[in-house]
Amino acid sequence: xxxxxxxxxxxxxxxxxxxxxxxxxxxxxxxxxxxxxxxxxxxxxxxxxxxxxxxxxxxxxxxxxxxxxxxxxxxxxxxxxxxxxxxxxxxxxxxxxxxxxxxxxxxxxxxxxxxxxxxxxxxxxxxxxxxxxxxxxxxxxxxxxxxxxxxxxxxxxxxxxxxxxxxxxxxxxxxxxxxxxxxxxxxxxxxxxxxxxxxxxxxxxxxxxxxxxxxxxxxxxxxxxxxxxxxxxxxxxxxxxxxxxxxxxxxxxxxxxxxxxxxxxxxxxxxxxxxxxxxxxxxxxxxxxxxxxxxxxxxxxxxxxxxxxxxxxxxxxxxxxxxxxxxxxxxxxxxxxxxxxxxxxxxxxxxxxxxxxxxxxxxxxxxxxxxxxxxxxxxxxxxxxxxxxxxx
Amino acid sequence: xxxxxxxxxxxxxxxxxxxxxxxxxxxxxxxxxxxxxxxxxxxxxxxxxxxxxxxxxxxxxxxxxxxxxxxxxxxxxxxxxxxxxxxxxxxxxxxxxxxxxxxxxxxxxxxxxxxxxxxxxxxxxxxxxxxxxxxxxxxxxxxxxxxxxxxxxxxxxxxxxxxxxxxxxxxxxxxxxxxxxxxxxxxxxxxxxxxxxxxxxxxxxxxxxxxxxxxxxxxxxxxxxxxxxxxxxxxxxxxxxxxxxxxxxxxxxxxxxxxxxxxxxxxxxxxxxxxxxxxxxxxxxxxxxxxxxxxxxxxxxxxxxxxxxxx
Ligand SMILES: Cc1ncc(C[n+]2csc(CCOP(=O)(O)OP(=O)(O)O)c2C)c(N)n1
Ligand code: SF4
Numbered sequence: 213x214x215x216x217x218x219x220x221x222x223x224x225x226x227x228x229x230x231x232x233x234x235x236x237x238x239x240x241x242x243x244x245x246x247x248x249x250x251x252x253x254x255x256x257x258x259x260x261x262x263x264x265x266x267x268x269x270x271x272x273x274x275x276x277x278x279x280x281x282x283x284x285x286x287x288x289x290x291x292x293x294x295x296x297x298x299x300x301x302x303x304x305x306x307x308x309x310x311x312x313x314x315x316x317x318x319x320x321x322x323x324x325x326x327x328x329x330x331x332x333x334x335x336x337x338x339x340x341x342x343x344x345x346x347x348x349x350x351x352x353x354x355x356x357x358x359x360x361x362x363x364x365x366x367x368x369x370x371x372x373x374x375x376x377x378x379x380x381x382x383x384x385x386x387x388x389x390x391x392x393x394x395x396x397x398x399x400x401x402x403x404x405x406x407x408x409x410x411x412x413x414x415x416x417x418x419x420x421x422x423x424x425x426x427x428x429x430x431x432x433x434x435x436x437x438x439x440x441x442x443x444x445x446x447x448x449x450x451x452x453x454x455x456x457x458x459x460x461x462x463x464x465x466x467x468x469x470x471x472x473x474x475x476x477x478x479x480x481x482x483x484x485x486x487x488x489x490x491x492x493x494x495x496x497x498x499x500x501x502x503x504x505x506x507x508x509x510x511x512x513x514x515x516x517x518x519x520x521x522x523x524x525x526x527x528x529x530x531x532x533x534x535x536x537x538x539x540x541x542x543x544x545x546x547x548x549x550x551x552x553x554x555x556x557x558x559x560x561x562x563x564x565x566x567x568x569x570x571x572x573x574x575x576x577x578x579x580x581x582x583x584x585x586x587x588x589x590x591x592x593x594x595x596x597x598x599x600x601x602x603x604x
Numbered sequence: 605x606x607x608x609x610x611x612x613x614x615x616x617x618x619x620x621x622x623x624x625x626x627x628x629x630x631x632x633x634x635x636x637x638x639x640x641x642x643x644x645x646x647x648x649x650x651x652x653x654x655x656x657x658x659x660x661x662x663x664x665x666x667x668x669x670x671x672x673x674x675x676x677x678x679x680x681x682x683x684x685x686x687x688x689x690x691x692x693x694x695x696x697x698x699x700x701x702x703x704x705x706x707x708x709x710x711x712x713x714x715x716x717x718x719x720x721x722x723x724x725x726x727x728x729x730x731x732x733x734x735x736x737x738x739x740x741x742x743x744x745x746x747x748x749x750x751x752x753x754x755x756x757x758x759x760x761x762x763x764x765x766x767x768x769x770x771x772x773x774x775x776x777x778x779x780x781x782x783x784x785x786x787x788x789x790x791x792x793x794x795x796x797x798x799x800x801x802x803x804x805x806x807x808x809x810x811x812x813x814x815x816x817x818x819x820x821x822x823x824x825x826x827x828x829x830x831x832x833x834x835x836x837x838x839x840x841x842x843x844x845x846x847x848x849x850x851x852x853x854x855x856x857x858x859x860x861x862x863x864x865x866x867x868x869x870x871x872x873x874x875x876x877x878x879x880x881x882x883x884x885x886x887x888x889x890x891x892x893x894x895x896x897x898x899x900x901x902x903x904x905x906x907x908x909x910x911x912x913x914x915x
Pocket of ligand 2: 748
């Protein structure tokens with residue numbers, strides 16, 4: 213195992229992409245994603261990574277170029293944020309439908325307007341239904357490890373779907389953290405070269421992206437949904453293999469001090485680290501029966517694992533980092549509620565929206581949310597959601 | 605010159621990479637042009653196709669008319685997808701993961717809407733980056749697939765479903781955007797105009813474009829009987845009239861040097877081109893005179909560029 217080195221998380225991700233020996237990278241700059249692709253272009257320029265770096269004229273073209281490189285049979289990577297992701301939107305739907313295993317880092321950021329470059333999850337939520345596997349990393353090590361694992365998951369012939377690895381913009385992308393890198397031999401022993409299932413090649417001509425007449429469209433969509441749902445088994449398999457090989461274990465939902473907990477916080481992304489501190493204080497100093505679960509896999513949504521983890525839990529406080537305008541809750545909470553709706557002894561689910569557009573979510577905010585959730589649960593208060601940390 | 609361009613089917617390559625049985629309208633000159641392009645390119649090429657008539661009529665699952673690898677992703681991004689295919693194959697060849705012994709030409713193809721309007725940015729990006737590919741715009745002068753709406757390639761005075769002629773409007777009120785010149789401005793090795801009414805000229809240009817190292821752009825006038833309100837048997841002759849009236853001159857720009865590839869000593873009046881087409885039916889003599897003036901001056905400007913190239 214290689215030594216620990218302190219490095220900016222964005223650069224660690226680029227190193228993972230390099231170790232994955234990608235063939236093609238197409239990208240367009242947008243803060244806070246920029247460091248990742250800048251570093252990749254350097255690696256290509258210095259001959260450290262043998263790949264095509266295609267500096268396109270927009271994110272729409274970035275994703276379109278990725279469609280082309282991936283269809284040609286090349287291992288393909290891109291990264292973006294916010295407005296860039298929004299501009300890709302049209303093509304994001306087409307990539308999984310064509311079963312192209314593109315890997316993309318999203319340095320999560322708010323969406324205009326007003327224009328804001330700071331972190332929240334609005335960008336990812338706006339592409340929720342495009343059919344990509346979506347994974348969250350909450351620190352640099354996870355971002356490094358999950359980037360490598362994503363190629364393996366995406367390119368598995370049982371999956372063949374694109375993956376977004378989500379990292380919080382700035383709060384994660386721009387911080388320097390200690391990372392334990394893997395060396396090339398270790399990565400090669402884990403990640404085999406990409407073997408495309410179909411490829412644009414005159415030796416065996418295929419037509420890709422044909423017209424879906426009504427007699428076939430519905431079936432195509434069902435097949436796509438099935439394969440996304442079934443990818444969860446492969447994701448778990450890859451997590452397990454990675455853990456056994458390198459000693460760092462990943463789960464579709466991570467638990468933190470949940471034994472005997474009656475109230476759980478649920479988070480996604482780097483605020484989980486602050487949430488852990490809040491849990492430590494509540495548990496160790498106040499003796500409260502609380503714990504934390506962190507959603508690692510946003511799509512496919514791990515509802516079975518969630519129901520299993522929530523057995524015996526009375527109250528769940530879900531913290532969202534995005535607004536679904538006009539909806540009865542934050543996007544994650546709404547999902548959780550519907551996953552639990554028909555199950556017996558489901559906990560009371562409180563929905564909180566916090567930390568929009570780079571607003572800090574503090575330890576006090578987390579304790580407030582736990583307090584509020586427990587009080588509301590006791591009174592069985594019917595509520596939609598509450599915003600935390602906003603000036604009224 | 606005219607006689608030389610009479611199409612003798614037997615003189616064209618026998619190979620067909622575009623199968624018959626596609627669903628284009630009767631007399632569609634776009635599909636005829638595509639067939640000639642495919643004949644010229646043989647088998648070793650890959651197509652990135654934009655959304656539009658050409659994509660719809662050739663790829664209705666499970667029937668594909670394409671005997672070569674073909675990909676369609678969306679409407680405005682054929683040039684970007686082609687960039688990706690080109691870059692992908694290039695790196696895979698370098699890494700020994702793709703047959704290296706084959707010269708495979710990458711083709712992007714789109715209608716005028718997918719090229720001159722919504723696809724212009726992706727086209728410009730791909731030309732500027734210098735990918736080794738050839739872009740073919742099949743210009744039927746409107747968004748035909750969605751029902752004959754105007755594009756910025758629709759000529760002045762044409763009536764379309766979103767530029768209808770009426771008591772207060774002549775129809776299309778703007779002049780056709782000159783995307784050929786925009787392509788030339790990218791300083792790419794090969795740019796040309798072409799027409800299926802001049803098959804050998806078209807095939808020669810496709811061959812040159814394919815041989816060019818770097819981006820090539822060919823703008824093909826593709827008469828559309830349905831959208832031009834024209835009898836289907838007239839599509840090819842109207843294409844000839846477009847050239848004979850100077851409306852659509854056939855020329856090429858090789859490394860910045862202009863050359864007319866089909867020329868006539870005497871040109872016919874533009875009215876001969878406009879009159880058979882229902883989309884121009886409403887034009888009055890004065891309108892036609894105005895169009896004639898515009899055609900003349902555009903043509904003269906082109907001649908000046910050719911003279912300058914001849915030095
Ligand atoms: C982003 C987007 N906007 C609009 C459309 C609808 N659309 C599909 S084909 C088409 C017209 C195509 O026109 P053109 O490129 O001129 O090709 P033609 O069909 O005339 O050959 C339009 C507007 C689309 N598919 N995607
Ligand atoms: S509408 Fe025009 S361009 Fe489209 S298939 Fe018919 S004739 Fe060809």
